Amino acid sequence: MLIIVFGLIMIAGILVGNYVPGIPQESRFRQRLQQVMLYGLLFILGHQLGGNEDIVASMSRMGLVGVVLAVVTMTASFAAVWFLRTLFDRRIKEKADD
């Protein structure tokens, strides 16, 4: 259900931004709105986390999981794109040599 809701919201937003006239390219209001909502979201998330003893107990472990996953996934994404890019470059070079 969430997939559909968020997928539709995203498609609607992109279409509105792309095709509806009169929406400014850069908007201070949009920027401020995003910031205020982000801070509100983080505050509520923090509140829900801090109010739960089980979560507080697992915090250091979960923080470590997040850091390790970031390092691992960054390395893997980097390697995958590097491999593809060198493959594309080699093909372009071979075509040029022919």
Added chain:
Amino acid sequence: MIKSMLFFILAGFGAGYFGLIDIPEAVGSTAIMVLLCVMMFVASIEMGKLGFIKDLREAGLRIATYALATVAGTLVSAWAFAPLLSISGKDALVTASGMGWYSLAAGLVFEYSPPLSIATFVYCLFRELGAIFLMPVLWKRFQVPELVSLAGSAAMNPAVAATAVTGDQAFIFYGMISGSIVSMFVPVLVPLMISL
């Protein structure tokens, strides 16, 4: 920005931990979902406004393939590494599906597992911060596509920072397109992984 974000999450945490403000759980959960929906819509308008559809057509298959490789690399490595972190493959996939979009991913994951939303938030923040530092440092030895992949969906901020340091405008181009494509996966992938 990052300092302000940390301030608000810590302030919220303190308020919850010491019981300074009372936000009933149901109200908090609803507020999180409403905020996520509105933020998602505004961010998507921004993507449309910046000519995402046109850029995507012009950029062609190659950059889209790099973005897909970024997503695939992230998911496969997270799943493979899960046993070493003593978490399930599913939880690793849920966390990694955030791809760096901390505001959306942490909120979505919270509904599934509050402790895992901490891991997701730290993961996303660390990915963006790591990319900001690594992109300029590795710039002379590697090329822009693989450097941009470090950031996942949060490629725009690190790309701007890398352009400011190196003067290479390609960071902005790749950062915007690759970051936007990877971002499109986040609202779909996180619920998908949760539903596995």
